[in-house]
Amino acid sequence: MKIDILPKNENDVIQKDIISKIRDFINYKNLEPGDKLPSERKLSEKFEVSRSNVREAIQTLEFYGLLISKPQSGTFIADIGPVAMNGMITDILRLEKADFKSLVETRILLELKTVKLASLRRTDEDLKQIEEALDAYSAKVENGENAVQEDLLFHLAIAKACGNSTINTFMLTITPEIITNFTKYHVCDKNIAFIGIQEHRDIYEAIKKQDPQLAKEKMKVHFKMLYQYCYNIKN
Amino acid sequence: MKIDILPKNENDVIQKDIISKIRDFINYKNLEPGDKLPSERKLSEKFEVSRSNVREAIQTLEFYGLLISKPQSGTFIADIGPVAMNGMITDILRLEKADFKSLVETRILLELKTVKLASLRRTDEDLKQIEEALDAYSAKVENGENAVQEDLLFHLAIAKACGNSTINTFMLTITPEIITNFTKYHVCDKNIAFIGIQEHRDIYEAIKKQDPQLAKEKMKVHFKMLYQYCYNIKN
DNA sequence: AGTTCTAAATTGGTTAACCAAATTGGTTGA
DNA sequence: TCAACCAATTTGGTTAACCAATTTAGAACT
Secondary structure, eight states, X not given: OOOOOOOOOHHHHHHHHHHHHHHHHHHHTTOOTTOEEOOHHHHHHHHTSOHHHHHHHHHHHHHTXXXXXXXXXXXXXXXXXXXXXXXXXXXXXXXXXXXXXHHHHHHHHHHHHHXXXXXXXXXXXXXXXXXHHHHHHHHHHHTTOOOHHHHHHHHHHHHHHTOOHHHHHHHHHHHHHHHHHHHHHTOSOHHHHHHHHHHHHHHHHHHHTTOHHHHHHHHHHHHHHHHHHHTTOOO | OOOOSOOOOHHHHHXXXXXXXXXXXXXXXXXXXXXXXXXXXXXXXXXXXXXXXXXXXXXXXXXXXXEEEETTTEEEEOSOOHHHHHHHHHHHHHOOOOXXXXXXXXXXXXXXXXXXXXXXXXXXXXXXXXXXXHHHHHHHHHTTOOOHHHHHHHHHHHHHHTOOHHHHHHHHHHHHHHHHHHHHHTOSOHHHHHHHHHXXXXXXXXXXXXXXXXXXXXXXXXXXXXXXXXXXXXX
């Protein structure tokens, strides 16, 4: 049985190293918005790493909106001044993998917002999809099966209906990790599931009635157990 | 003068196409957690696209925690059941670029939380760094210079102090887009900046006093103008 | 002097050959 | 019968050669 605690992906280390070198270069040359970075080839030579490593690092910084790379043209500094650029990169380098407590805390924050917004902004089509997710969940539970997936799809359906693309994206990014950790820590055992049906239905009804305050309350009830659980984890 | 409205990155289109094909394959073969996906070579052949395209698609799904690729071994289905897998991929394919309104709405939500948490959990070191960011901001404003960058670094310093890695990451991802849009829509003109100094200081003092409720109130005041502005944008 | 055109150099992206780790399947030996 | 071992295959990752779009510099012409 192989235990792979902290492979600490060698790759991540050199990528972070490259990112910090890019930051240093930007500072040293006082590059400003719109300025061009040296070509990938030159950077790989300068930093003595492979070009694909440089590409990965650039892609990461592009994901965070700090660089913009244009085909057959070059990689450019985004419309962010040197101070923010420097601060952002430093923060990015310091980022750690999310712990379960942070995940749950964030999920609760986001979902108390999505139910309110969904209550206010939902279309009839949204409501229909939420209902379908609810039915799928109920059916699984009543059949005695594990319904963790259907549970979360219900919540994602609400997120989709909240009319905020950013929050929706965030919900999508944390959901898989939530599922994994739920399985790992044995949250959501079957005995809870039956209570869950009614709680989900209450939330659904509130959204249907377009009552944001009620919806939020029902969501709070739904999260009560999770909330307590979350704050008792050792980490 | 070239206008590049919606380059609609040809690349994104084929990547989304590949992702949907991967989803279809997973469904067709009823792949479950732990199952292995065909090799990148076979997939590229099967889908009639280049291997690097397949790699990109896999990396995207890996980012969302749906696949796990192990060197010299293969790419595996994450610990998420077929129902959730299917729903998640469908949602991901439907994701659109965030609009300004969503960004601001989300930022306000996150920051009303970060100030509260920062008030409760900040270390002395955190406080020191927030103060430094505040001073840098004040200096710029009093000097009559544009201080958008220092403004946001102050807010990021608070996010860092909130002790929630997930929220911190989210703040980092939306900040560059916020800056870009601020510049574009001319939010935060100089006349506002002077009021901003006092508002920032109030927030800082509340965090220093470790008074989460006060901190949240002060942050609300600070966002008042932004809040109104945000809801008057056409999109 | 200024504009236009063209060809060479530069660019990010793509492809295909290569690598080393890991898996696999069969053989060997007890 | 089964455990141990070894070699062949398969894997994701890496490298380097190649491509086409873009930029550039300067020649050519007005």
